[in-house]
Amino acid sequence: MMQLNETHDVNLRSWVSAANEADCDFPIQNLPFAVFRRKGSDEAFRGGVAIGDQVVDMARVAEQNLLTGKCAEAAAACAEPTLNRFMSMGQEYASALRLALSMALREGADRALENCLIPMDQVEYDLPAVIGDYTDFYTSIHHATSVGKLFRPDNPLLPNYKWVPIGYHGRSSSIGVSGQEFRRPKGQTKAPDAAEPSFGPCKRLDYELEMGIYIGKGNAMGDAIELDQADEHVFGFCLFNDWSARDIQAWEYQPLGPFLAKNFASTVSPWIVTLEALAPYRAAWTRDESDPQPMPYLESDANRAAGAFDIELEVLIETPKMKAEGTPAQSVSLSNFRHSYWTVAQMVAHHTVNGCNMKPGDFFGSGTQSGPEHKEAGSLLELSNGGKQPITLANGEQRTFLEDGDTIIMKGWCVKEGAARIGFGHVASTVLPAN
């Protein structure tokens, strides 16, 4: 389990002054990674590190030979157009680079990185990695229960839920980075009272508020990753919107799971917050006494003590009317990743217990992170009680599901006394009318 070290010191300040603002997502204690280039340019994409309102251009850092040893190797990997090779190097390299950047960006350092900075508002992002395989989990018991009630009123939470970290494979080709716009999907749907299905644009388009998890170092096929080794294989977290077509899903999902209801688009935030940056926000993982104890491969003292993460999550909606009137996006839900019934380490241990091999850059969705309260639900399906009770926005507009032109914005951050704020930035994406 990752220890706190000097890079987490709440008193550290950066010579990049915006990094020292109280509400900044990217203080010197964070240092998340993305892949970027100057907006509208045809430059090669390369890795960058966020500091305040600036991006450290890792290609430029690598070029200038500002670092040595493991840090130089890590920086060279970060200079590539995807972070897969950097991710493959494991925690040791990511940690060495983090320390070097922390030292170089601190108040009092020599500002050798100054000519490597590009203002964040002048960049655009790409996917930070080639995602080989994407797996979506289902780790919020609150989401599983309330969605289960809608799909299977008599049988909401299936008997395997408290034993198995339920997951299924998703589509990587349609994962895009924040800013993604996508067409409302068309497909087959069947009204409960209809004799036959019909075809047309999805009428129950929804978002899902998830954490995204990037795998770092992989494992060989046949070799399970043990629970207490899982951290060694997790590169970091981002925000993730797993767009969902509820009416398509209801008709297609049995017996083999969601397919076209999910694979038309999914959106990640550009910045990946490393596991090390999140160390101060680890939290105890607990179960109700009445819940079954996990099987041995999903159980350890370290996972009990600090397997969870205390990450605040928020969903905002910006409707075409709000855009036209210039009113800000409105929050519709607040939740927290600590409510997850299964930890990230348990996801990794479960996914590999059968010998399945992970590759650097592989991606997990956590599943929709609904909290225990109704208002903490991570999807409109839940907030609107299956489309029966529209939510009313401050400007009087109502939504049961998403309309064309709606933009969904998700934010995430960690705050507590005695630690620096660690922010995720945001992921925003917009529904276009069906083709």
Next chain:
Amino acid sequence: MMQLNETHDVNLRSWVSAANEADCDFPIQNLPFAVFRRKGSDEAFRGGVAIGDQVVDMARVAEQNLLTGKCAEAAAACAEPTLNRFMSMGQEYASALRLALSMALREGADRALENCLIPMDQVEYDLPAVIGDYTDFYTSIHHATSVGKLFRPDNPLLPNYKWVPIGYHGRSSSIGVSGQEFRRPKGQTKAPDAAEPSFGPCKRLDYELEMGIYIGKGNAMGDAIELDQADEHVFGFCLFNDWSARDIQAWEYQPLGPFLAKNFASTVSPWIVTLEALAPYRAAWTRDESDPQPMPYLESDANRAAGAFDIELEVLIETPKMKAEGTPAQSVSLSNFRHSYWTVAQMVAHHTVNGCNMKPGDFFGSGTQSGPEHKEAGSLLELSNGGKQPITLANGEQRTFLEDGDTIIMKGWCVKEGAARIGFGHVASTVLPAN
């Protein structure tokens, strides 16, 4: 729809004499693609084309500038260590290269390719493409019905089956090429009469006999591929063994589908038979009159006339005892891809109707291709009636499910009067004991 042309002429013969044998899988009318190198060498993998008992080394063809125009461009792409770029070029390039190779390998040609040949028994194979996304379909109604009976006795064939070409996403990282050996997976299982699940090696390990389908040219996100355009996006077919852990599957698969029961290993045959080579074996696609007519996006005259493929499929088992005694592998099942309830074109049209984007090298499994007769079942689950009735092999051994050391071999071929035999070679892989 692909027309027959001179490359299909049954009377064509090659100066590679083994290609002219009646039972040869790789006559001059076939010309399938693989990625290979000399066995045991550290040569770079590159594309190759099968002819008789030889492999045409496409890197050598490209080097020697033996082709011109589109054929030269295609050959250069084939010389790469994966065929993704060649696949992305589309039918026009694959077809031009096929014609050029057909002409160069014919009896009477100048044998300029002679120094590009490597005996097939001296090569080893790699995956022919980087598979970005792998989707497994479920297109055999015979399989769906008999497996449905075992998992849901009261509800075998779900109401969506005859409307929706059911599919789900699979794991690409654990797909290997023929020769793959893998550890028996471990996982959670729950006996029907047990109060709680238990953990251990899979006790109901099974194969699934499938066709594999490689996507050629992709589509942009948001743009559906129309049924009658689907052929333009299909590169070719191979044999595919979708290994399955039935006991793990039964406990985990609800509500989101199979996961660890499938993602520990899947095996493809090395050779990809192109859609053009299969043109003589297209077959009419029919439905029972009592079945619902397909929705318009899944219906066309061309698909009715020739959407199916007449491909014989066979499963053989080679047990450790057979290996020790030197007796040949024994056939346990014969089936045919023409029984598929949905065509490959319908799979493509359905997968993209919501705007989902395909990339060159993406892969579909057809789903287990069980025929209408019990003996044509494509899995042991079906042949043994859910493990209740072991099958007896000629040497007296019995199997309900697979044992450690068992090798499963799948073969595929097309034969008919007036056309050349088109073979797929085989896919073989072996179960190792659990870790």
